[in-house]
Amino acid sequence: MTAACLMSTYQPLALSFTRGLGTRLWDRQGREYLDAVAGVAVTNVGHSHPRLVTAISEQAGLLLHTSNLYSIDWQQRLAQRLTQLSGLDQVFFNNSGAEANETALKLARLHGWKKGIGEPLVVVMENAFHGRTLGTMSASDGPSVRLGFQRLPGDFIKVGFGDLKALDAVTREFGARIVAVLLEPIQGESGVQPAPPGYLKALRDHCTRNGWLLMLDEIQTGIGRTGRWFAFQHEGIVPDVMTLAKGLGNGIPIGACLARAAVAKLFTPGSHGSTFGGNPLACRVGCTVLDIIEEQGLLENATQQGERLLARLRVELNEHPQVLAIRGQGLMIGIELAVPQRNLVQRAAQEHGLLINVTRGKIIRLLPPLTIDSKEVEMIVRAIAHLL
Numbered sequence: 373m374t375a376a377c378l379m380s381t382y383q384p385l386a387l388s389f390t391r392g393l394g395t396r397l398w399d400r401q402g403r404e405y406l407d408a409v410a411g412v413a414v415t416n417v418g419h420s421h422p423r424l425v426t427a428i429s430e431q432a433g434l435l436l437h438t439s440n441l442y443s444i445d446w447q448q449r450l451a452q453r454l455t456q457l458s459g460l461d462q463v464f465f466n467n468s469g470a471e472a473n474e475t476a477l478k479l480a481r482l483h484g485w486k487k488g489i490g491e492p493l494v495v496v497m498e499n500a501f502h503g504r505t506l507g508t509m510s511a512s513d514g515p516s517v518r519l520g521f522q523r524l525p526g527d528f529i530k531v532g533f534g535d536l537k538a539l540d541a542v543t544r545e546f547g548a549r550i551v552a553v554l555l556e557p558i559q560g561e562s563g564v565q566p567a568p569p570g571y572l573k574a575l576r577d578h579c580t581r582n583g584w585l586l587m588l589d590e591i592q593t594g595i596g597r598t599g600r601w602f603a604f605q606h607e608g609i610v611p612d613v614m615t616l617a618k619g620l621g622n623g624i625p626i627g628a629c630l631a632r633a634a635v636a637k638l639f640t641p642g643s644h645g646s647t648f649g650g651n652p653l654a655c656r657v658g659c660t661v662l663d664i665i666e667e668q669g670l671l672e673n674a675t676q677q678g679e680r681l682l683a684r685l686r687v688e689l690n691e692h693p694q695v696l697a698i699r700g701q702g703l704m705i706g707i708e709l710a711v712p713q714r715n716l717v718q719r720a721a722q723e724h725g726l727l728i729n730v731t732r733g734k735i736i737r738l739l740p741p742l743t744i745d746s747k748e749v750e751m752i753v754r755a756i757a758h759l760l
């Protein structure tokens with residue numbers, strides 16, 4: 373088999389899996405791996421969860437798709453669950469994270485338009501990642517995402533993540549044109565960078581004072597990843613807009629944009645839409661994922677095992693010359709190395725049967741399923757201590 377007929381946007385490893393169950397994956401040769409990537413924070417309740425297998429096969433036998441020309445029961449149920457869990461009022465369903473962020477950006481545009489702002493600007497963060505569509509790519513930072521795609525929609529102003537002085541400066545200069553701030557509570561793709569303490573609260577106040585929307589991209593941090601349903605719940609604030617995807621479908625594509633009522637009402641019939649978005653299959657899966665997290669106590673498990681993993685890594689890698697920092701929240705943990713190390717991902721898989729992710733060349737990112745147990749935490753710690 374050859375990949376010659378695929379566009380070369382990815383550089384996949386020579387590793388391929390045929391089966392998964394819980395926290396484990398098996399390759400063609402039948403070798404077992406412990407999955408500390410979870411498809412990049414997607415399979416939060418683990419692979420092939422029996423309740424999901426039942427929900428998917430049952431729904432496939434009943435109804436997959438009807439379009440949004442008709443009301444969809446599972447869509448309404450999932451919207452109700454998500455609004456109850458988040459404190460936000462209404463939901464629009466998409467198929468992916470980038471699309472959910474596009475929905476948020478469209479709301480920001482309407483918010484400005486309503487206020488008579490002709491050339492609206494959205495404040496975004498250095499090292500942010502929001503997706504690969506033209507709009508979300510423009511809101512993201514870093515040459516690897518943007519290079520060669522000019523001219524990008526230029527309606528974003530970038531500030532340092534956590535830098536309130538920079539925010540004041542852009543407020544003075546562009547305040548009258550700014551309509552929203554978009555950010556990740558913990559930056560994921562740039563290497564698990566949590567917002568500094570108090571930053572989200574300060575942003576919340578700043579947005580309220582200035583009539584801007586606070587828009588949180590919780591695509592990676594949401595659905596229990598950090599030990600709460602949503603990362604903002606650690607901070608005692610509520611955003612105006614929040615986007616979700618990844619863990620919400622556990623592998624079935626789904627995205628969601630949630631908003632406060634006053635903001636959600638900016639959309640009127642015809643102002644936004646999606647063919648697949650919110651279909652019965654994806655929404656039933658979303659509901660089932662939330663049920664599983666609740667019934668299996670996975671928020672508590674993510675908190676406990678996350679604390680254990682962080683503490684054990686700090687002990688085992690204490691004063692390791694290669695390790696600059698170990699940080700994160702819940703089961704979203706980064707280990708920043710002093711210099712890039714070759715073949716870390718391959719060696720972890722080959723030598724230890726452990727799947728890890730490395731971002732920016734030198735930050736190990738751990739995103740195991742929220743079902744992980746203490747023994748598996750120890751396996752990860754041992755493997756990484758050996759690797760470095």
Ligand SMILES: *Cc1c(COP(=O)(O)O)cnc(C)c1O
Binds near residue numbers: 469473618
């Ligand atoms: C993965 C991710 C996205 C993009 O989601 P897609 O489903 O790949 O479009 C956007 N924002 C954050 C924070 C992400 O982690």
